[in-house]
Amino acid sequence: MNFGKNIGVERSERSRQAASGASHIEDLALEQTLKNFRMSVVAWSDAAYSRPRTVTQTVRRRSWRLVAGGALGCALLAGGVAGVGYERHQRQEAARIAAARVVEQQRLVREQQNLLREEQAKAEDEDLLSKVDSDVSREVPSAMEPLAQLMAENERQ
Amino acid sequence: MAAGAALEPMTRATAEEIAARNLEAATDEFTLVVERHRPQVFRFLLASTRDVDLAETLTQECFLKAHRNWGSFRGESSAMTWLMRIAINLQKDHWRNRRMQFWRHTQTNSVDMEDAGEWLPSGESSVERQLLAREQVSHVWAAVKGLSERQRTVFLLRYVEEQELSEIARATGLSEGTVKAHLSRAVTKVRTELGRQQ
Numbered sequence: 001m002n003f004g005k006n007i008g009v010e011r012s013e014r015s016r017q018a019a020s021g022a023s024h025i026e027d028l029a030l031e032q033t034l035k036n037f038r039m040s041v042v043a044w045s046d047a048a049y050s051r052p053r054t055v056t057q058t059v060r061r062r063s064w065r066l067v068a069g070g071a072l073g074c075a076l077l078a079g080g081v082a083g084v085g086y087e088r089h090q091r092q093e094a095a096r097i098a099a100a101r102v103v104e105q106q107r108l109v110r111e112q113q114n115l116l117r118e119e120q121a122k123a124e125d126e127d128l129l130s131k132v133d134s135d136v137s138r139e140v141p142s143a144m145e146p147l148a149q150l151m152a153e154n155e156r157q
Numbered sequence: 158m159a160a161g162a163a164l165e166p167m168t169r170a171t172a173e174e175i176a177a178r179n180l181e182a183a184t185d186e187f188t189l190v191v192e193r194h195r196p197q198v199f200r201f202l203l204a205s206t207r208d209v210d211l212a213e214t215l216t217q218e219c220f221l222k223a224h225r226n227w228g229s230f231r232g233e234s235s236a237m238t239w240l241m242r243i244a245i246n247l248q249k250d251h252w253r254n255r256r257m258q259f260w261r262h263t264q265t266n267s268v269d270m271e272d273a274g275e276w277l278p279s280g281e282s283s284v285e286r287q288l289l290a291r292e293q294v295s296h297v298w299a300a301v302k303g304l305s306e307r308q309r310t311v312f313l314l315r316y317v318e319e320q321e322l323s324e325i326a327r328a329t330g331l332s333e334g335t336v337k338a339h340l341s342r343a344v345t346k347v348r349t350e351l352g353r354q355q
Contacts, residue, residue: 030348034316036290037297041317045200048209 187227190236191220197237197318198244204301204313205248215251219244234327241318241328245310252306293351300350304343311336312343 198219203212222243223230230239301309307329314325322340326333 026348030344030351033290033293033297033351034347037294038317038319040294041200041204045196045203048203048212049196049199051209 183227187224190223190240194237194240195220198240201241201313201318202244202248204317205309206251207298211251215244215247218247222247235324238324238328241314241320242330245329248310249306296350296353297347300343300347303350304346307331308339308343308346311339312347315340 195216199212199216202215202219203209206212206215219240223240230236301312304312310329311325311331314320314328315322320328322333322336325331326336329336331339
């Protein structure tokens with residue numbers, strides 16, 4: 001029983017040692033990584049610290065950028081305003097053309113209607129005249145009636 | 158009485174001379190401090206901001222402030238600790254201003270973490286080891302980016318500037334216990350980030 005207990009203790013001791021060994025290795029790895037990190041920062045900082053200074057150039061470049069940015073902004077603004085104006089003008093022009101077209105179409109329709117009306121009136125006049133002509137040609141004055149009857153009898157014989 | 162009157166201008170001249178000599182000595186002393194500590198302050202600010210231009214500007218501001226207050230420096234802590242304290246405050250002010258005026262700088266000049274990791278001196282034996290080391294350094298940068306301002310400051314002062322906990326406490330104005338707690342949390346985060354890589 002005691003023997004078994006000892007084995008258990010030994011096992012737990014071994015696993016504890018193994019765990020502590022693993023964490024030690026982990027710590028060593030972390031230590032090495034942090035050392036590398038430090039070396040990296042130092043190298044980067046040294047390179048950045050000893051680089052040639054370009055203060056004037058930077059300032060100039062920045063001011064040039066500012067000027068260019070301002071000019072670009074102004075150009076964009078002017079372009080935008082001009083675009084809006086041009087678009088409005090275009091719209092007005094299109095509306096004016098459309099209105100003129102409508103007026104023209106209305107005028108043409110009116111002309112056609114007038115022509116039709118005139119033709120109809122002419123046709124009606126002609127019909128009336130021809131009817132009058134035929135009526136006049138068939139009717140005989142009462143004084144001539146006996147003669148007309150004779151003519152009709154002769155024709156029958 | 159007559160002797161006193163004769164001595165008076167001489168005393169005034171001596172006091173002026175002493176003041177001039179003191180000023181000269183202080184200037185020389187400050188020049189030495191700048192020469193000795195400027196790279197270190199720049200390095201800390203560069204690691205904190207990952208922005209070379211910003212780190213340079215803040216370093217200049219730090220030494221300008223130090224020069225103005227050099228007379229009030231009583232030497233209770235080392236000059237380096239005093240300078241670090243100024244640098245930390247300047248950095249804090251910068252981020253605070255930046256948060257308030259975010260529209261002024263729409264884009265940051267910060268170097269990418271992977272680019273920052275590229276600065277590993279080629280001391281490793283093989284190419285594979287070098288690549289692995291670079292990758293690990295990039296992961297540390299990623300973890301550092303995710304740290305809070307205080308954790309980052311404490312972590313960088315400990316593992317880049319290799320300062321003692323007491324020095325860090327003096328520079329940050331925190332107690333040693335708080336520094337330890339911040340450092341422990343920072344290291345845990347770094348460890349987790351490195352664990353994710355494996």
